[in-house]
Amino acid sequence: MEIKNKIIVITGAASGIGRAMAHRFAKENAGTILIADLDASGLNEVSRDTGAIAIPTDVSKEDEVFKLIETAEKECGRIDLLCNNAGIGIGGGPETPSEDWQKIWQINVMAHVFAARAAIPGMLHRRSGYILNTASAAGLLTQIGSAPYAVTKHAAVSFAEWLAITYGDQGLKVSVLCPQAVRTAMTADDPDGVASVDGMIEPEDVCDAVMLALKKESFLVLPHPKVLTYMQRKTEDYDRWLKGMRKLQSSYGNPNWP
């Protein structure tokens, strides 16, 4: 897919990776960009800088996601590229309160389901549309210190896989973005923590990987190529991989993330 003249929706676009995508797509001469986020003032800033249309949205609420998709389709006639990127991190394990598990589930997983439910009928009707879901390397490997993040990001990868298999022969393209650490608000509190064991890249570096993947229409977007090696090691010998992860964990004491 080429970005020029495309109608693009990006969630979580007030900050970090989503904001960088809005800037990059504007630079690549996208047609219309619609940006959504909880943070209305951050959105307005990105809108001012990129010309994108700001639509304050809570992606954890189905009616708000539906309204976002409906507005894009009504105003622009179609959505060419839907970037479900909003996400949060919560540290902890099973002791994490159920309300927090539910909150991260709604944002990191159900928001992708709501957006697919709203946008896919139009995309299938047109036999054209691209969904780029932001998951994480934590969705392929794990997140030391955060069960809710590891679990929800695995679910996000799984949902993207399912969409690609189910609708891939009907004109729908799907990619899943799985970075390791990126310098954004999410990693600001612990830039040297366990999440950034392989170092930290900039949101603009993530955009380079996204642009390349969109051009090639490849499913898996890995701004940190090492993640592929880690995936291979995991599937080659699960027990060995678990042992290595325990070793990594103990080298950080008893990490909580984020």
Ligand code: NAD
């Ligand atoms: P960020 O905190 O800078 O941006 C996330 C944005 O999502 C914020 O603007 C926030 O307001 C918005 N958001 C949160 N909840 C929302 C909701 N309910 N409705 C609408 N918007 C909401 O963080 P980021 O690093 O840019 O994160 C973007 C995505 O990248 C997330 O899905 C995150 O899990 C993923 N990711 C980040 C990293 C990293 O190291 N930063 C690594 C892998 C994956």
